[in-house]
Amino acid sequence: MTSEQTSIAPLSSVDPRAKLLVTLVAIIALTFADLAHLGATALLVVALAGTLIGLVLAHLLGVSAPKAVLQSALVLPFVIGIAVFAPLAQLSSWSLDAIGEAYALHWPLIFDILIKSFGATFLVVLVMRSMSIETFIHTLTRLKVPAIFIMLFTFLYRFTDLFREQIRIMRDAARSRAPYLHGWRLLAFYGRMSGNLFIRAYERGEQIHDAMLSRGYDGTLPQADKGGQEGRTLLSRK
């Protein structure tokens, strides 16, 4: 976790399962809401209410609201690209009049998409910044997510940085030898580097499996906390 004060936040004791499930329900409610038929005033009220709720949630979860907003804003470039042209989906013919009419009648569609996309991303950012990756993976285990996915998540978390570092080192080495590598030569380099890393990963995978077997691996990854919790304790870990 970053410098955020998630451990002393009012909602810090809430079970991560509850946080994830409530977030999921909130995202479904938001994305399934029909905002496209609201007027300008109603859309403004929705946006302001959403902002207020988001700030309160950030405070309760101990998450830095500005950082969460910035992180959520990363979704906007793609969303804006689709949203500004969304009224054209209602176009009956390709003429200036028809385009003008489509924007005059269906402009709320733009804000419908923007509010939902940004709002849903903000909710995910909030809940994920309020827990560590280890907690997230452990929570998925407790939510009965299939074991193969837990294993994949664990390995992705454990080894992605390792491979990224290897890719970075190989790329830096290539840049030092050929600083102006671009176009076809860059793609060719990527292709050969991918093949090289694949073989390294394959052989590393075999070594890892052997090491796991020697430590008594039985098909399930060990968890730091295997203690189950009763249904009544779902909302509180205390």
Next chain:
Amino acid sequence: MHIPDGMLSPAVSIVTNIGSFAIVAYAISWVKRFFDQRHVVLMAVLGALIFAFQMLNFPVGPGTSGHFMGSALAGIMLGPWPATILMTAVLAIQAFMLHDGGIVALGANVLNIAIIGPFVGYAVYRAVLRVRSSRTMTYVAGFLAGWAATVMPAIAAALELWLSGRANLTLVISAMGFWHAVIGIAEGVITALFLGYLLAVRPDLIDGSQPAQEKTMRTVLLTLGVIALIIAGLSFFASVRPDGLEFVWETVLGYE
């Protein structure tokens, strides 16, 4: 290509989530039947590698860049069913950790990138090599597989946006199709050179990593059939909207 939340209509979200869930559930049972523990651990390590590969950005136009996707590669190296699980895990991590792609839209993203991508890549690769199997054809097959596995998911995403009433069909197919056709060239080149490297260094990894080939080809067709049914289901839901198939049916095709 990762569709964020808020872009798809409830009907499209529900149908894609249910369809993807069913296909992923079958993929899990397939892996349990045909993969031993060693394969699964290997798959997990390769998943981390593909995840890391996705940091490989390359310029595709002024101010625009694409990144390696890996769907075709996963499909060719592991087979389409394990690749489906692998790419689903990658997409889930991207949605939760990197906020790239939505949570409610995860079903659509899984359908596009984790199901259509690997199956199209695998089918194209096998189909080309069936014509003639040689080192040169492996390069050609790898390139076409990488290109098709980039373009087809983009077109599927464009269709989902159109069925959701979020985009004009002509505009979204043109934009998504064009840019991903360009990105697909880079994906294809990387995939082809990757396979060429493996052929030169460890050819056993290409031929020896796909158990139950014949059964897989049958299930490829089965899955493509399921995908067609899902798309048919989407069309059914979309037809109640004035901006969906009904509009095209009545105004473009002239039926009432």
